[in-house]
Amino acid sequence: MASRIEDYAMLGNCRSAALVARNGSIDWACLPRFDSASCFSALIGEDANGRWRIAPADAGATNTRRYIDGSLVLETVWTTTTGRARVVDFMPFEGEQVGIIRIVEGIEGCVDFDAVLTIRFDYGNAVPWVKRLDEETMTAVAGPDLLVVRSPVALEGEGMQSVARFAVREGETVPFALAWGPSHLPPPPATDAHVALRDSLAFWERWSGRCNDSGEWSDIVRRSLVVLKGLSYLPTGGIVAAPTTSLPEQLGGQRNWDYRYCWARDATFVLSALVNAGYHDEASAWRDWVRRAVAGSPDQLQVLYGLAGERRLEEFEVPWLAGYEGAKPVRIGNAASMQFQLDIYGELVGAFAHAIRHGVTLQPEADEVQAVFLEHLERIWREPDEGIWEIRGEPRHFVHSKVMAWLAFQRAAEQDRHGRDPAFTYRWRAVADEIRADILARGVDPERGCFTQSYGSKELDASLLLVTLTDFLPPDDPRIAATVRAIEEDLLVQGFVRRYDTRSGVDGLPPGEGEFLPCSFWLVENYVLLGRLDEARELFVRLIGLSNDLGLLAEEYDPRSKRLLGNFPQAFSHVALVNAAFSLAHGYSATADSHATPEAIDPQGVRA
Incomplete structure (x- = not known):
């Protein structure tokens, strides 16, 4: 079931957008354009119509969130009984390539995470053929659409979804990178998640820094x-x-x-x-x-x-x-x-x-x-x-x-x-x-x-x-x-x-x-x-x-x-x-x- 509308954040890269709920679930994304058919449609359907959730395994975990420095880069800080960690979500600016990157980083202690990925193309209707290319790469294809997902944490099939369970300790990072491509072409090349984050923040800092002053409402x-x-x-x-x-x-x-x-x-x-x-x-x-x-x-x-x-x-x-x-x-x-x-x-x-x-x-x-x-x-x-x-x-x-x-x-x-x-x-x-x-x-x-x-x-x-x-x-x-x-x-x-x-x-x-x-x-x-x-x-x-x-x-x-x-x-x-x-x-x-x-x-x- 989708969250309240006001519980969502928008990610964007001036080509498309995705909505992330407060619970860490991306429930809506259309790739490669705003008006493309969605590959995550839980927002207006059910979880089985597509979503991507990364959140602590502890059901009692709490979080705070913010956009980083005048950007559409979302930082969510999770607190559990065993530690704290943050998830940074954004859509990178990298030429014509369109996708979503999620970086999980340990802040203190140790936090266990679950990642649940359900891809459904064509507005939640088309079940893709999922294939693992190597230990860090999987692809999902249906009709004209291809998604490639890369992470050092392996996503394994469980029923009609892909799941990973992992832990992060202080100073550790676990990146996940999802990219769209035409299904008749080779998968898009790998992206360095941390370089993409740096470049995205630099873009937004340059852009938002040009805004004229509007007094107390700036x-x-x-x-x-x-x-x-x-x-x-x-x-x-x-x-x-x-x-x-x-x-x-x-x-x-x-x-x-x-x-x-x-x-x-x-x-x-x-x-x-x-x-x-x-x-x-x-x-x-x-x-x-x-x-x-x-x-x-x-x-x-x-x-x-x-x-x-x-x-x-x-x-x-x-x-x-x-x-x-x-x-x-x-x-x-x-x-x-x-x-x-x-x-x-x-x-x-x-x-x-x-x-x-x-x-x-x-x-x-x-x-x-x-x-x-x-x-x-x-x-x-x-x-x-x-x-x-x-x-x-x-x-x-x-x-x-x-x-x-x-x-x-x-x-x-x-x-x-x-x-x-x-x-x-x-x-x-x-x-x-x-x-x-x-x-x-x-x-x-x-x-x-x-x-x-x-x-x-x-x-x-x-x-x-x-x-x-x-x-x-x-x-x-x-x-x-x-x-x-x-x-x-x-x-x-x-x-x-x-x-x-x-x-x-x-x-x-x-x-x-x-x-x-x-x-x-x-x-x-x-x-x-x-x-x-x-x-x-x-x-x-x-x-x-x-x-x-x-x-x-x-x-x-x-x-x-x-x-x-x-x-x-x-x-x-x-x-x-x-x-x-x-x-x-x-x-x-x-x-x-x-x-x-x-x-x-x-x-x-x-x-x-």
């Missing part, structure tokens, strides 16, 4: 940025929403989605966080990924893509996996890739404008590409869409989507680059003015004076907290305060923000989900924008208190069961944390900065 901001870096796919610059699939938004429920892909919208928020933190190289890599992924006809723009920009992400169910705590179905792929979500156009144009303002250059053809997209958006902005939350129901005229369409034309009109045809500026400004008038006429509740979820509706939607963070209206406009107040009245649950009303099942699924953490961080930024700084700080402190002991956040939180819910760790949550922290540190909204006009930000980055 440590937790740096941790979130390391998570975001770990969720990036180094070969292409794509950034996955999360390394997992089908961790439920409600325990036992059906809101179980595959997040191992690159959402265009999420990436724009990640861009703003990276730029604010000083990581221009990563922002440039994201820029190039976007250009490749969305190039071509603008009517083919997708909500999400594969790691290299793949478009076909068909969704299917995996019936042989029991689901996390019984939450079924387990889904692979994501049908939302084919949805029409109008807001993406505005997010992309706004993100590029933000990047340019902070020194990230665009390609020479950027104006031409942008003009093609805006011409398409000019034709379609009046159409209903599925909205930011990918509601699987009838399309609607979502206010957030319309405001993001306005943002696209507004930003395009504001851009002043050499050689631009001034006719474009007049044209885009005219369309922006038309959309703005439409929203104010149809997207504001005349009784409450606040924005609504969609035209003609009385319902609210937490995406309106992003609407208020654009410069669609000035911060002192009464409709801004009224919208924040209405969301506090209708969508706050024990102090946390719900995305929208899911209790009635109006989105086509059974009712219920946890409170969406990014929305609560957006409320922090709105408090900053409105000058409610004490409330902003109080809410931010509550939110970061939901992180697990390693500073990791999932997508949602259930204040009733006091558990994290949804895929984990979630990029959207960590991006929202970073931007909220910068907002508090500098006294302005970091998300609003990415949506604001250049003239609205003074040279020091403080809202004028």
Whole structure:
């Protein structure tokens, strides 16, 4: 049975990721890419669907754990009645080779350990052919996949798993190295575990040491940025929403989605966080990924893509996996890739404008590409869409989507680059003015004076907290305060923000989900924008208190069961944390900065 979501740590090497439970079991790993079929699937199945546990034989052993010095290298210190030992887990950076290394080291006394390895390819379904090559090397093969495991401690077959029992004394180390390779080629070469550890720590130290200061929140901001870096796919610059699939938004429920892909919208928020933190190289890599992924006809723009920009992400169910705590179905792929979500156009144009303002250059053809997209958006902005939350129901005229369409034309009109045809500026400004008038006429509740979820509706939607963070209206406009107040009245649950009303099942699924953490961080930024700084700080402190002991956040939180819910760790949550922290540190909204006009930000980055 899988552990609580908050009991997991993530290992990563910017190509893939693995989740390690507090009990020493790796219950999830997809190799060689984030979106590859998993070889350890106990997280969303049973132990027999694949896991790799290394832990003391003493059932009463206790442990503490931490990430080493701004890295994704996990150190777990175990204490037993006979001694202490530590296990260092990481995914090495070594060319194209992808794998997991675990080093067991004695600290004092003598500690007996058990290692239990159960490999199941194809999401826990394919039993491999296991073969021993020599005393220290075994291989497991099924179909296209090969795993080679090397250790001075021999793993022996017991039933349908491989087991080793060994002891470590003070100063002794026992390494285990697992590497993936194509099954039709020779096994990947051996890796020196200690050299790989040194190199991995050096990589993370160089990277996390470049982070801009964010005042008293610098440590937790740096941790979130390391998570975001770990969720990036180094070969292409794509950034996955999360390394997992089908961790439920409600325990036992059906809101179980595959997040191992690159959402265009999420990436724009990640861009703003990276730029604010000083990581221009990563922002440039994201820029190039976007250009490749969305190039071509603008009517083919997708909500999400594969790691290299793949478009076909068909969704299917995996019936042989029991689901996390019984939450079924387990889904692979994501049908939302084919949805029409109008807001993406505005997010992309706004993100590029933000990047340019902070020194990230665009390609020479950027104006031409942008003009093609805006011409398409000019034709379609009046159409209903599925909205930011990918509601699987009838399309609607979502206010957030319309405001993001306005943002696209507004930003395009504001851009002043050499050689631009001034006719474009007049044209885009005219369309922006038309959309703005439409929203104010149809997207504001005349009784409450606040924005609504969609035209003609009385319902609210937490995406309106992003609407208020654009410069669609000035911060002192009464409709801004009224919208924040209405969301506090209708969508706050024990102090946390719900995305929208899911209790009635109006989105086509059974009712219920946890409170969406990014929305609560957006409320922090709105408090900053409105000058409610004490409330902003109080809410931010509550939110970061939901992180697990390693500073990791999932997508949602259930204040009733006091558990994290949804895929984990979630990029959207960590991006929202970073931007909220910068907002508090500098006294302005970091998300609003990415949506604001250049003239609205003074040279020091403080809202004028």
